[in-house]
Amino acid sequence: MITQYDAFEIRCPMLGHPLTFSYCRSTDGNTPCRNIMNCWFQRLPVEQFIQDHFPFGTLEKLTTPPKPKMQSLLELIEKAKATKKNGDIPCRDVAQE
Ligand code: SF4
Incomplete structure (x- = not known):
């Protein structure tokens, strides 16, 4: 039963106050x-x-560490460059204005 631990309480290190397992298992x-x-x-x-x-x-998603922010940012920049090259989305070059 998914609700079996719902009443268990813990102090949340991110929010800084006590909350129950029911929140932890269903944040959004x-x-x-x-x-x-x-x-x-x-x-x-x-x-x-x-x-x-x-x-x-x-479980795999929860146990895989997130990518470093810099790596994610570089991947987004590369993706944007590729998109611009392909002409999928028109980009304005602010540097030339
Ligand atoms: S699992 Fe629960 S207690 Fe832990 S950080 Fe997430 S919301 Fe907070």
Whole structure:
């Protein structure tokens, strides 16, 4: 049952106040918080919980560290350059104005 741990409480390191597991498992309605493994692993069989109640691949997403911000930014710049080269989206060159 997905609600079996909902009443368990923890102090949230991101929000700075106590909250219940029900929030952690459904932050935006269907997606568990990306920190759920770190916050709950000592108190609940959270890995098994994720496998039992969320789509395949969710556990992998939660345990894969996020890309460094600089890497993400460089990827976005490369993608924008490629898009501009292909003429998909007209870009204004502010540097020439
Ligand atoms: S899992 Fe997320 S929302 Fe829940 S306590 Fe940890 S950081 Fe806060």
